[in-house]
Amino acid sequence: MTIWEMLLNFIFPNVCKFCGKVIAYDQEVCAYCKDSIEPINGITCSVCGKEQGFCGCEVNHFEFERCIAPFYYEGTAKKGINTLKYGGVPYIAKYLACYISRLVKKQYKDVVFDYACCVPMHRLKELERGYNQSELLLRSVCRSLSIKPAKHLLIQVKNNESQHRKHRKERAENVKGIYKVQEKMDLTDKTILLIDDIFTTGATLNECTRMLKGAGATNVYCAVFCTTKPIKLEIHKNN
Structure with a gap:
């Protein structure tokens, strides 16, 4: 130096x-x-994107076609996404999004996306944080892959409680009816790429997908930076 x-x-x-x-x-x-930093290298579920031992598809019905993630929410990847969300450093989204872009290009190589959008944040939460981290990831992914962004396609109309520490059923109930399609776009027969930061139980992505398909979209594919492992414990408890 x-x-x-x-x-x-x-x-x-x-x-x-x-x-x-x-x-x-x-x-x-x-x-x-x-x-x-360790990428997910094992055999993953073709729907939720988690390795088979952590797949939650036995207890969930997902509306989206598939979700992919380069990392689990642990170690270095966890530090990175938490720095983006809570550290007040939005500029690192561009770097983190590179991992998402590479995986989308590889795993969704045969998919033609009409639009890409992100999980929205309520205006009060976004005002408090200063930005929506998922929107920042969306912008960088779209620039990298030349996909048309529709960042305001979805909006959050109700300021719900945080999903943190909620169980699977509580998470699904907590996001029910809080999103709606905002922009007056014709989504009939469209294929959408939906971006978020973390996949936990899939409740948020599922509700967003439900809104998009309700507005006419045919296919919704999801991509996140991290996915979690706790679903494995929940499946054992239910059994």
């Missing part, structure tokens, strides 16, 4: 997009995060 770069890093530090550690200006992530 040159003296000039050291001075710049002192005044305007460049930080790791995942953990926030100060790094050189020619780097995006620190060596630890680069080596420790």
Whole structure:
């Protein structure tokens, strides 16, 4: 690192997009995060995108065609998405979205998308946070893949409680009726790419898909940055 770069890093530090550690200006992530982030490599469910041991399709009926995620919500990937959501650093969305874009290009290579949209955030929550992280991911994914964005296709009309710490059934009930299709677009026979940050039980994506298909969309494919594992425990409890 040159003296000039050291001075710049002192005044305007460049930080790791995942953990926030100060790094050189020619780097995006620190060596630890680069080596420790682990993509999902096992055989995954063709619908929910989780590895078979964590698949929740036995207890859920998903309206969307498929959901994909490059990472589980743990370790370095968890730090990255939490930094985007709660760290007040919206610019890292562009970097995180690269992983989504690469996976969409690979897994949905035969799908032609008419539009791409994201899970909306209620205006009061967005005002408090300053941005909707899912919308930021959407913008970058659309730029990368040359898909037409429709960022206001869905809006959240009710300010519901946080999904955090809610169980599967509670999550489904908590999002029921809180979204609607906003823009006056003809969705008849359209194929939509739906972007979000995290897939937990799929309740949010499912409700958004229900609204899109209710407005005429034929197919909805989802892509998120992280997916979670806790569904495995819930399935065992139900059994």
